[in-house]
Amino acid sequence: MKLEDIIKQYGVPDPSIVGKLPRGGITLDFVGHAEINRILIDIDPLWNWSPVEFVNGRPAINETNGMATMWGHLTILGKTMLGVGSVRSDKPDLDKELIGDFLRNASMRFGICLSLWSKSEWEEPATPAPKPAGVVSQENIERFKTACKEANLDPNDVAKQAGVSLIGLKDTDMAKLRDTFKSMKEQPKEIKLTNLEAEEAIVALFNATPVEPIHAPNVKPKDLNARATAAQVGKLKALMFAKGFDTPESKLELAVGSVKHPLHDLNEMTKGEVWELIETLDPQ
Secondary structure, three states: OOHHHHHHHHOOOOHHHEEEEEEOOEEEEEEOHHHHHHHHHHHOOOOEEEEOOEEOOEEOOEEEOOEEEEEEEEEEOOEEEEEEEEEEOOOOOHHHHHHHHHHHHHHHOOOOOHHHHOOOOOOOOOOOOOOOOOEOOHHHHHHHHHHHHHOOOOHHHHHHHHOOOOOOOEHHHHHHHHHHHHHHHHOOOOOOOOHHHHHHHHHHHHOOOOOOHHHOOOOOOOOOOOEOOHHHHHHHHHHHHHOOOOOHHHHHHHHHHHHOOOOOOHHHOEHHHHHHHHHHHOOO
16 A cells, blocks of 8 residues: 555545544544554554653653643654644543554544544535635735835835725725835935945045045145035045044034134035145145
């Protein structure tokens, strides 16, 4: 016999060997220890089992809250499966009861008497419950979340912008959600930097190989009284940062000390003032 034949031949037990067991106000069908042994011998006369762990030469039994459990391995036709026996710890023949329950549990994993463990029709495969009419499937919602992740968007933000909820999302809301996603995806992303991060970026820019603009020749401008350009101020800030003036306050204080008049921002400096301060910080 092959493993795949076990479930076909022994998946549904002969009704004559099925007993009734009252438990928790209901009656459960079960097959006894002796019948399970007979089935195992029919399948593989050399079947065997062993506990997962021994304690003082006996199978390890764990007792908690009035219940005893024992884990073990069942081997049939060279294949080993894990199983567990579980009974009330006050049973008079505890070891015997645990072994019997373990064999039923482990045998079920091979397909033996599997129908007794299933509450659905044995011959018919279970079918997933249909989703409520007009509700987007969870699969499509997961696809939407994946698309948002790839676009660096928060799916909840997209849903909020669209005025819908991902919980119980309706088919009729998909168009709004899709349009909002497309719109947000195409929007340019705003990059927010702290002053220090911006200055570090400027330093990295001016220090890029093969040219190091911070130390490039400081050419004297023709119009010394004109407002300094953004490039000039950027180079000055980068040079200040490189010299240890790493806060806006320290940069402004250095500039005021150089120009000898009040300043609220380095962009207020003239081309000549910037040129002179760069000359002082980095004489060529």
